[in-house]
Amino acid sequence: MLPLYRQIPNLITMIRIALVVPIACYIxxxxxxxxxxxxxxxxxxxxxxxxxxxxxxxxxxxxxxADPIADKLLLTVCFILLTYVGQLPIWLTAIVLIRDIVIFSxxxxxxxxxxxxxxxxxxxxxxxxxxxxxxxxxxLLDNSFWPFASIFVTFVIGLVAFVSIVSGSGYxxxxxxxxxxxxxx
Numbered sequence: 001m002l003p004l005y006r007q008i009p010n011l012i013t014m015i016r017i018a019l020v021v022p023i024a025c026y027i028x029x030x031x032x033x034x035x036x037x038x039x040x041x042x043x044x045x046x047x048x049x050x051x052x053x054x055x056x057x058x059x060x061x062x063x064x065x066a067d068p069i070a071d072k073l074l075l076t077v078c079f080i081l082l083t084y085v086g087q088l089p090i091w092l093t094a095i096v097l098i099r100d101i102v103i104f105s106x107x108x109x110x111x112x113x114x115x116x117x118x119x120x121x122x123x124x125x126x127x128x129x130x131x132x133x134x135x136x137x138x139x140l141l142d143n144s145f146w147p148f149a150s151i152f153v154t155f156v157i158g159l160v161a162f163v164s165i166v167s168g169s170g171y172x173x174x175x176x177x178x179x180x181x182x183x184x185x
Contacts, residue, residue, distance in 0.1 A: 006058040012049035013063060016042045016070045020077050027081040032143035039140055042074055043133065068121070071129060072100065078136045087139050088157070095161050096132065099168035110175045114182040122174070124167035128160075135160045 019042045026035035049067065053059050076097070083093040121129070135156050142148045 006056075006060070009049040009053040009058050010060060010063050010066065012045050012052070013066045013070050016045045016049075017066070017073060019045075020070075020074050023074070024077050024081055027078065027085060027140075030085065032140055033145065036137075036140040036144040039074075039078070039136065043137070046071060071133075075129070075132050075136065076100070079132070082136065082139055087143065088135075092157055092161055095164050099128075099164045102168050103171050106172055106175050110179060114179045122167065122170055124163070124170045128163045128167040131156075131160050131163045 019038050023035050023038045023042065026032070026038065046067070049063070053063055079088060079093045079096050082088040083090050138148060138153060138156050142153060
């Protein structure tokens with residue numbers, strides 16, 4: 001078992017997971033200032049736990065699994081609720097959710113058909129996550145502290161759609177090539 005101080009990144013990750021519920025409630029209720037503040041805290045905590053884990057080698061198997069789950073949970077809930085309250089188009093949330101389902105299903109299929117696969121995120125996947133986080137931040141800020149020009153919001157929505165499709169396709173292509181390689185070996 002790791003010493004208690006080495007668990008700090010995991011504790012921060014758990015706090016980020018716990019923040020999903022109040023963020024969701026505030027978005028649902030239209031309390032965008034509160035949702036924005038908590039979302040920013042969640043974003044800072046994501047950077048902080050990663051920094052601590054890397055800087056002090058406080059890595060753990062739990063953190064490697066929980067951190068991306070925390071990010072995905074936060075983004076998924078925000079996309080669904082921002083769509084529900086009319087701040088994001090349903091087609092965009094459908095693209096984001098379908099991408100995640102395809103990646104998850106592809107990973108499971110690959111595991112059962114070809115064997116274990118290192119689930120390291122691709123560069124396109126990291127860019128996609130960043131763009132999705134940026135969009136949620138823009139929408140929350142737009143409704144609370146800092147209104148943006150509608151053309152800017154529309155551009156970011158289009159960017160998220162494009163990057164989501166490209167990165168999701170990239171995972172499928174990568175797995176297909178790896179699967180073909182394992183069949184031929």
